[in-house]
Amino acid sequence: MTKPIDVPTSVDEYFTRTLLPEDAVLTEVLQRSDQAGLPREAVSPVQGMWLHIQTLALRARRVLEIGTLGGYSTICMARALPKDGLIVTLEAKEAHSQVARANFELAGVQDRVEIRLGRAVDSLDSLIQEGASPFDLVFIDADKPNNPRYLERVLQLVRPGSLIIADNVVRDGEVAEPESTDPKVQGVREYLAQVGRNPRLRTSALQTVGCKGYDGFAISVVAEGGERTKR
Ligand code: SAH
Ligand code: DHB
Ligand code: MG
Numbered sequence: 001m002t003k004p005i006d007v008p009t010s011v012d013e014y015f016t017r018t019l020l021p022e023d024a025v026l027t028e029v030l031q032r033s034d035q036a037g038l039p040r041e042a043v044s045p046v047q048g049m050w051l052h053i054q055t056l057a058l059r060a061r062r063v064l065e066i067g068t069l070g071g072y073s074t075i076c077m078a079r080a081l082p083k084d085g086l087i088v089t090l091e092a093k094e095a096h097s098q099v100a101r102a103n104f105e106l107a108g109v110q111d112r113v114e115i116r117l118g119r120a121v122d123s124l125d126s127l128i129q130e131g132a133s134p135f136d137l138v139f140i141d142a143d144k145p146n147n148p149r150y151l152e153r154v155l156q157l158v159r160p161g162s163l164i165i166a167d168n169v170v171r172d173g174e175v176a177e178p179e180s181t182d183p184k185v186q187g188v189r190e191y192l193a194q195v196g197r198n199p200r201l202r203t204s205a206l207q208t209v210g211c212k213g214y215d216g217f218a219i220s221v222v223a224e225g226g227e228r229t230k231r
Helices: 007-019 024-035 045-057 072-078 094-107 120-129 144-154 171-176 183-197
Strands: 062-066 086-091 113-117 135-140 158-167 201-208 215-222
Touching: 007 045, 024 072, 024 094, 045 072, 045 135, 045 158, 062 072, 062 120, 062 144, 072 086, 072 094, 072 135, 086 094, 086 120, 094 113, 120 144, 135 144, 144 158, 144 183, 158 183, 171 183, 183 201, 183 215
Parallel strands: 062 086, 062 135, 086 113, 135 158
Antiparallel strands: 158 215, 201 215
């Protein structure tokens, strides 16, 4: 049997060729991540550009990322920051952080990136304890069962107008199955329930297809003036 042509992947490749500049740095970042045996879970090139655009459009100066891996998404966002901007990226695995650190040097963004090694819940608690200035953009992309715990903490680290983006909220459509026994799906469902009922947030979610399969992003904005009133 011949493999069916994966149309969304072909379109993703077409978009990448047509819309994105050749990027020797990001290509090398992925090669090094593969060589180091990291899982292939970075955002796609087109998604990385989407994060870059969000960062630029927000004129973000401070970004918080939960889940560094090899630093692909970090670099996409760091490149949109001003020289004195900062992205704090949280990673539990030392080996991942080492690959990421080398990749930040390769990309020349090392001065704008701070890696915090450790469990993200602990790193978030430290940031809160330290009275960290609010982040303009937060990208949540680590272990999905902890998403509800990340959100509780992230809400203490943002200001009105900040964006909170969460990756992988569709999971091949399993997110719509209340009975799913996958703890990742349940983590995402609880996260979505929390953002959906929080009067400080306006939230949407976009389903995506492409080289990463069928998945999606949730995007929330922290309301100006505190309360959400109308849709
Ligand atoms: N944002 C990256 C992909 C992140 S993959 C990109 O798009 O390029 C998820 C990462 O979260 C992995 O590196 C994993 O080690 C890390 N992670 C998983 N559980 C974690 C935890 N409890 N605390 C911090 N990082 C964690
Ligand atoms: C998985 C995690 C991710 O962050 C991702 O983008 C793709 C897959 C996973 O845990 O399977
Ligand atoms: Mg992800």
